[in-house]
Amino acid sequence: MKILTSFLFLFISTFLFANEADGWNDLFNGKDLSGWKQLNGKAKYEVVDGEIVGTTVANTPNSFLTTDKVYGDFIFEVDLLVDNEMNSGIQFRSLSDPNDMDGRVHGYQCEVDPSARAWSGGIYDEARRGWLYPLEMNPKGREAFRRGEWNHYHIEAIGNSIRTWVNGIPCADLIDDETAKGFIALQVHSIHDESEAGKQIKWRNLRIKTENLQRRPWTDIPVVNLIPNYLSPQERAQGWRLLFNGETTSGWRGVGKEAFPEKGWHVENGELIVESADGAESGNGGDIVTLDEYSTFEFKVDFKITEGANSGIKYFITEKYGSDMSAIGLEYQILDDERHPDAKKGTDGNRTIGSLYDLIPAHKNKIVHKPGEWNQARLVVKGTRHEEWLKSNNFIATDFVGASVEHWLNNRKVLEYERGTQAFYALVARSKYAKWDGFGGWESGHILLQDHGNEVHFRSIKIRKL
Structure with a gap:
């Protein structure tokens, strides 16, 4: 018994000492x-x-x-x-x-x-x-x-x-x-x-x-990452880079222009702000786009809307369609669903926040923070997941770089879809985009932040190529 007691005491003492x-x-x-x-x-x-x-x-x-x-x-x-x-x-x-x-x-x-x-x-x-x-x-x-x-x-x-x-x-x-x-x-x-x-x-x-x-x-x-305009060491290791540093508009220009708009947008307190123009679309500074084009990528941005605001994030922008201040493209909708009338238009809520505008509605159980609070949009654009389907239907894979698209809102996925499929083109055919030939089929394009005439704040704009 003494031997067993001594052994237990030695074991416990050794364990505690090693632990400390x-x-x-x-x-x-x-x-x-x-x-x-x-x-x-x-x-x-x-x-x-x-x-x-x-x-x-x-x-x-x-x-x-x-x-x-x-x-x-x-x-x-x-x-x-x-x-x-x-x-x-x-x-x-x-x-x-x-x-x-x-x-x-x-x-x-x-x-x-x-x-x-x-x-x-x-x-x-x-x-x-x-x-x-x-x-x-x-x-x-x-x-x-x-x-x-x-x-x-x-x-x-x-x-x-x-x-x-x-x-x-x-x-x-x-x-x-x-x-x-x-x-x-x-x-x-x-x-x-x-x-x-x-x-x-x-x-x-x-x-x-x-x-x-x-x-x-x-x-x-x-x-x-909830610290504004900051890349953590792990984000940098994963290939992320800032598209907005919180101080300048470097990396962006006006739609159809070589420079950033002289009015309608400004930087304040680490935020990129589109100013109010009484709801007139592109009625002030106009939309802005990235200098670079992207095909497969992951994009994140924090946004804060004012009451009744309307805006959007467009992607695969070619500037082929639209005006000298605005452009047509696939759009991640940003909207005050409770106050803006556009939320009740379209089909099945496909003009509400997080939706693929006028095409696919965001999930109804999405988490939305009210006007004056920050939300995060995330876009994930990957290569197609249906290569065999495309081949069997005589599609060329290179025609649909970045075919798989996901919309995320506040770190929850609210929709996903495939570009270049019959289902996608059927949606386009019954939407406001039907009159634009080849809509949504571009291999690459700019990313756009929309001026829809309402004050909206953006920060922590980040991207990485996939």
Whole structure:
């Protein structure tokens, strides 16, 4: 017995020493909830068999078991097992102030989502901005979580870079500077149905490192960058470049012109602003286009509309059609759907925000931020996914460079389509574009920001060739 006791003591001592020597500190002693406190809801937290167990209780707000300490830069790890029918999350750099929302916990949350949506590892801004990094943009990340099993979470928060992994698979890569430090918390989500009471989530092996932090190698998952007009190291490595630096109009010119418009547009506070002209299309400075042309690319821009505003992002612009201040092309619609009458025109909502204007409506469950708040548009234009279909119908592949197109709004895909197909041309034939021969079939073209006579702000304009 003495030999066994001595061996166990030596093993535990060696483990703890190695843990500390490697810079890790345990956040849970395996016995009680020392160093933690509960905020907001009344869900049950207890220690059972060396694990923290959270149990749902009906008709109480979201509950949070929070660390007494706050953390700025850190690497955090935890293993968790969650009931397949409940939702949870790991708060970090989070806050609770009695003078702010009556002490409601708010801040970054790494999602625990065993539902069919499969957004575990995504980043949500609890009680503040909502979804920052939904996993719809990272299909491989959606496959990381294992239902009904223990899952290992790894969170890095170093400076403005926040990255997550689930079971070793990269899930989210966020660049943001909203909150520099705060507590870590274990969430038990609120429920309002008594039949859902008693469901549990378990946590174990909670540890944190706060010094001599070494980032994991960069990954190739999409980056969500919320810092205006800034490229992160990973974005640069992925081939992104800025089309607007927040200071000048370099890289842009007026439609049909060699220079940027002398009026109607200006740069202010890191934003490229098209000025109001009482709703007259191209009635002031006119549309602007990139100097370069693109065939397959990924394009992102933040935009902020004023009430009742109308604008758009056009692509594959050749300036063959239109006027000396405007051009015709495929258009990602930007609109105040609630106030602008164009939202009710067209067919099935194909003139609403995020839609392929007058051709394909955006998904009705899209996330839209109201006028005065920033939204992000994203265009993904790739090579065709239907090469065999094109060949069998006597199409020439080079005629449809960039045939596969996706529209994204606030990091959620709202539509996708194929150029150069019979279905696409059928849509064109019944639209306002039918009178323009070969509409939408160009191999490459400029990207355009529209002057539709309403004030709209743009920033963080980025592109990479695919």
